[in-house]
Amino acid sequence: MIDKIAAEIDDELIGMRRDIHRHPDLAGEERRTSALVAERLRAAGLAVVTGVGGHGVVAVLDGAGEGPTVAYRADMDAVDDDELFDCAFASQVPGAAHLCGHDLHTAIGVGIALVLARLRKQLNGRVVFVFQPAEETCEGARAMIEDGVLERTAPREIYALHCGSNPVGTFAVGPGQPGQDRFRIELAGPGAADDAKRLVAMIDGLSTVGRPQTPGQLQQLMDDMQTPDGPLARFVYALSHSSSGDDGARxxxxxxAWPESRYAEIREEVRRWVDALPRGRVEFTEPPLPAMVCSPELNAAAASYLRGALGADAVMLLHAAYPFNGEDFAYFLHQVSGAMFYLGVANPEAGINGVPHSPDFAADEHAIGIGVRAMAGFLSHRLDALA
Incomplete structure (x- = not known):
């Protein structure tokens, strides 16, 4: 039944995705996208609240029977950049583009809600749909939590999808994503500019992994992520730059970094470097963006379900985090057990790389229907499992 309903709305969801893609909203400005989401979910009979943590939308679907509550989160905001991929529905907003796939995330979240709304008589429990603003600035999840979204809905588990560079038709299940630390060093004195250049070299030298520049390097990265206790079991990816003027250098x-304990170690090392300079001072972001750590048990449950639903070859098990992106879904997972899965959107034969945040990011739209079918079934399955 899920497949039948999902097939009926495939074209509608692709149209919604293209509409959102043409009219991207930057972080904190998701008025148009959130209004579109709220209108469609109200029409489907969900109880909708808007303005949560900014432009966040929360929609509640109650099944016919009593039961547990699970949640599904989708982020809505765009990246502050221009896209290079040429398509008929390219962004019409200069300096804003959906280069991280949040347009797909939003359309899929709406699709899951529409499918389950048609099946509410078969559901025992509640599904809460959380459409989050401001993921790109890592502010939206905290804002929604501080606005009481978890207290009011009390989900037992929470899930999300993210576009991934794995092939369309597949899912990747893994440990999570690294957090992020930032710091600024102020230097004074006649040798400040030279000291700054040396510090940049030392900081960048902390990196144990670099962004892939070729298809072969990207494939090697994917192989390393699938290797237990492999080269990405512990990693650091660091970038820095310096500037100088009459008043000194910065x-x-x-x-x-992964695991999260590496941040404290690196902070101590950077402090030692700066303390060795006569007129140096370092300021760290307090606290760092936390790592997004998925539940191993729920990862295993998802992998088992997805293999049964889509076939054994449709699920890729990752043993390491993707080193270059963070995710503020981490704040939800620090309070509620859950996981994020990576929906394959790449189609190399069609020139679609599926690499989030790359300037030529593009996604195979068949992934929308695949994501809707898989997650509608999985959320229904989790309601039954928790009952």
Whole structure:
């Protein structure tokens, strides 16, 4: 039944995705996208609240029977950049583009809600749909939590999808994503500019992994992520730059690391470097963006379900985090057990790379229907499992 209903709304969801893609909303400005989501979900009979944590939308679907509550989160905001991929529905907003796939995330979230709304008589429990603003600035999840979304809905579990560079028709299940730390170093004195250049080299030298520049390097990265206790079991990815003027020099840096304990170790190392300079001072972001750590048990449950629903070859098990992106879904997972799965959107034969945040990011739209079918079934399955 899920497949039949999902097939009926495939074209509608692709149209919604293209509409959102043409008219991207930057973080904190998701008025148009949130209004579109709220209108469609109200029409489907869900109880909808808007303005949660900014432009967040919360929609509640109650099944016919009593039961547990599970939640599904989709982010809505665009990236502050221009897209390079040429398509008929390219962004019409200069300096804003859906280069991280949040347009797909939003359309899929709406699709899951529409499918389950048609099946509410078969559901025992409640599904809460959380459409989040401001993921790109890592502000939206905290804002919604501080606005009481979890207290009011009390989900037992929470899930999300993210576009991934795995092939369309597949899912990747993994440990999560790294957090992020930022710091600024102020230097004074006649040798400040030279000290800044040396610090940049030392900070960048912390990196144990670099962004892939070729298809072969990307494939090697994917292989490493699937290797237990492999080269990405522990990693650091650091970037920094310096500037100087008459008043001294400054170094700005950010880094991602796994496991999360590495941040404290790196902070101590950077402090030692700066303390060795006569007129140096370092300021760290307090606290760092936390790592997004998925529940191993719920990852296993999802992998088992998805293999049964889609076939054994449709699920890729990751043993390491993707080093280059963070995700503020971490704040939800720090309070509620759950997981994020990676929906394959790449189609190399069609020139679609599926790499989020790349300037030529593109996604195979068949992934929308695949995501809707898989997650509608999985959320229904989790309601039964928790009952």
């Amino acid at each position: 170094v700005h840096a950010y880094l991602r």
